[in-house]
Amino acid sequence: MNGLPDLRVKLGKLELKNPVLVASGTFGYGEEYAELIDLNKLGGIMTKAVTLRPKEGNPPPRLVEVPCGLLNAIGLENPGLEVFIREKLSFLRKFDTKIIVNIAGEKEDDYLQIAKRLSKENGVDALEVNISCPNVKEGGLSFGTDPKVIYLLVKRLKEVCGLPLILKLTPNVTDIKEVAKAAEEGGADILSLVNTVLAMAVDVDTQRPKLGNIVGGLSGPAIRPIAVRMVWEVSGAVNIPIIGMGGIMKAEDALEFVIAGASAVAVGTANFVDPRTPLKVIEGIGRYLKDKGIDSFASLVGSLKVQR
Numbered sequence: 549m550n551g552l553p554d555l556r557v558k559l560g561k562l563e564l565k566n567p568v569l570v571a572s573g574t575f576g577y578g579e580e581y582a583e584l585i586d587l588n589k590l591g592g593i594m595t596k597a598v599t600l601r602p603k604e605g606n607p608p609p610r611l612v613e614v615p616c617g618l619l620n621a622i623g624l625e626n627p628g629l630e631v632f633i634r635e636k637l638s639f640l641r642k643f644d645t646k647i648i649v650n651i652a653g654e655k656e657d658d659y660l661q662i663a664k665r666l667s668k669e670n671g672v673d674a675l676e677v678n679i680s681c682p683n684v685k686e687g688g689l690s691f692g693t694d695p696k697v698i699y700l701l702v703k704r705l706k707e708v709c710g711l712p713l714i715l716k717l718t719p720n721v722t723d724i725k726e727v728a729k730a731a732e733e734g735g736a737d738i739l740s741l742v743n744t745v746l747a748m749a750v751d752v753d754t755q756r757p758k759l760g761n762i763v764g765g766l767s768g769p770a771i772r773p774i775a776v777r778m779v780w781e782v783s784g785a786v787n788i789p790i791i792g793m794g795g796i797m798k799a800e801d802a803l804e805f806v807i808a809g810a811s812a813v814a815v816g817t818a819n820f821v822d823p824r825t826p827l828k829v830i831e832g833i834g835r836y837l838k839d840k841g842i843d844s845f846a847s848l849v850g851s852l853k854v855q856r
């Protein structure tokens with residue numbers, strides 16, 4: 549040991565070596581990043597979304613930089629479940645870190661089929677159920693915003709799949725506590741939040757939308773205060789662990805989420821700026837605990853000094 553505090557965390561049945569994951573869609577399936585950083589040091593990898601069949605995604609342009617953030621409308625481009633298992637999962641399995649597969653679908657049965665299939669595979673530690681992609685027109689949005697639909701989806705997923713289920717929530721709702729509670733009642737083991745915030749940008753020269761899909765999802769530092777607020781609200785409403793994300797660029801940003809109630813965090817857009825960000829966040833959290841004389845990371849979770 550190098551004298552840094554023990555950063556291991558338990559999210560129910562899912563145990564992580566440290567509380568810092570990489571967020572879905574910002575780290576591919578790890579292949580490109582493996583050449584840049586040591587993946588074994590990460591708390592976990594949340595893969596890019598996997599759908600039953602291959603998906604081409606949305607027309608370009610799919611990414612636009614905006615002040616303090618990134619606008620994307622990728623549209624869940626991926627090679628489909630079978631290619632994922634054969635080529636991507638076999639690669640990810642080699643690393644000593646938790647592999648969390650982000651799954652998406654157009655209807656309930658898609659999710660059930662993917663979950664059933666993945667629960668038979670070695671090397672999958674948990675599923676992150678993406679019910680909240682703002683860039684998919686067929687079904688994606690109502691899945692993420694209707695508490696009844698969420699409750700039933702989670703309940704049925706639990707019946708077919710023994711893996712820990714992480715429900716990824718969208719911020720594009722009036723009351724995120726309602727959807728969080730529905731996911732918990734359905735049997736979700738963990739919640740992750742937030743996905744991107746619905747947004748759009750216009751090119752005033754051409755008078756066209758800057759994204760091929762017209763609207764997309766905003767990520768990066770611009771959304772962090774929204775995400776921190778939502779983690780705080782949800783942590784007061786449910787009893788299952790939360791993975792917080794949205795605009796984490798450095799350790800202090802991650803600590804905001806933890807103090808507000810997140811048991812772990814995920815680094816997303818920052819990976820595009822500096823692939824070493826997750827490692828720097830891990831080191832920074834360790835240093836903070838040491839400097840403050842806090843010996844357990846768990847005692848920092850939800851330690852915000854206010855009256856509920």
Ligand SMILES: Cc1cc2nc3c(=O)[nH]c(=O)nc-3n(C[C@H](O)[C@H](O)[C@H](O)COP(=O)(O)O)c2cc1C
Pocket residue numbers: 571572573574595596597618620622624650678681716742743744766767768769771793794795796814815816817818
């Ligand atoms: C380019 C891009 C692709 C993304 N793809 C996915 C995805 O496939 N599934 C998913 O659940 N979230 C996806 N997200 C959302 C992120 O996982 C994360 O929830 C969001 O970007 C907020 O975190 P950040 O501000 O740190 O990026 C994507 C985000 C970006 C920027």
